[in-house]
Amino acid sequence: MPIATLINALAIILGTLVGVLLRRNFPDRIRSIVYQGIGLSVLVIGLDMALKFDNIIFVVFAMLLGGITGELLQLEKRMSDLGNWFKARIRSKDAGFTDGFVTASLIFCIGSMAILGAIDEGIRGDRTILLTKSILDGFISIPLASTYGIGVMLSALPIIIYQGSITIAASQSQAFFTPVIITQITSVGGILIMGIGITLLDFKKINVTNLLPSIGYVVLFTVLF
Template sequence: MIPLGSIVNALAIIFGSVLGCWLQSRFPERIRAIVFQGLGLCVLLIGIQMALKVDNILIVIFSILLGGITGELLRLDTLFERLGNRFKTIIKSDNAQFTDGLITSSLIFCIGAMAIVGSLEEGIRGNPTILYTKAILDGFASIALAASYGSGVLFSFIPVFLYQGSMTIGAGFFQQYFSDPMIAQVTACGGLLIIGIAINLLELTEIRLANLLPALGYVVALTAIFG
């Protein structure tokens, strides 16, 4: 089947990012700074809302710890930075925040209940309504993100489309794993990562979020075993 919801979602991100990049070049530095800070506060709220959906806090804690250790051992931050910079070279972008924008926006758009539930809903019942709603939200979010980070946000449509599209096409297979408790745990773990994004945006400290990404795999595995 054709994942229409994911296609519309990807197009919304592209359109919003183009608009955000256009606005970025017209904002003076002080406006860009306050937009960055405002975005950080909004992302913090999103992350807190997601994290509070936790079903078993111990599983999430161990997932974050194990994920961080795994990510540091694998040096995922360096790997993602190299991939982002290579992609940046291919498209000949001179945006210094290209890689940060790509990774940050991909995390925000891919992590969450709407991405999972919407993809499964379209794949099983042929109803893309949830993904259409997510597309509207992501479209507006991409405007703000692109106005802050620039062109890297635009290319986050690629992981979003691949992630949601694959779940839609393989919905029958994924459905057996993504029960309500599983979705709650993944959403909560993802919420903590998004709080980390907010902390980075607000420049409170620097969290190497790429090295925490394995936590999402651990939370699925640990929830399946102990949840």
């Protein structure tokens, strides 16, 4: 049972509620500097993760093939459509609803803490990493929700599906998650997180969602070769 993932989702929901309540009391200049701080932090975290690769060739080819696959599958559009569907369902008039859902989902789901924490809970029953991540995600969701609105809360759903699936898979196939595979996943995840940081800082819009298949490709290359 992925208990820590459920706690993580709850922390995001609570953080979002706080952010929405503080939205009107958040001056634009404060929101801007907080957002810049998050963007820079995400960029540095991503860089630190990206440099932990075991084989850079696999990482490069995984990013290339992952990007092509994501574009062909139109993952960015599908995720936006999902956000718009949720928005219509709850009849939200929040202009940033979909952007909040997509951005928060990427920030909270992609990263070494999400992967390693879920694996740790599945293999050893140790929830320390994910509980720490829950605290961080809860605080990060506050400024995100103050900017994008209630859509940030829906990122709790991908968290439950993504981290929960990894936890359950790890508990059933402990031998598969070798240190090399975890390292390669961490490296690709770091590059994707850097893309999020670049987007948050308004340097350039990176279609990180379309690059998500890269994680699957790097695992495949590592296992085969």
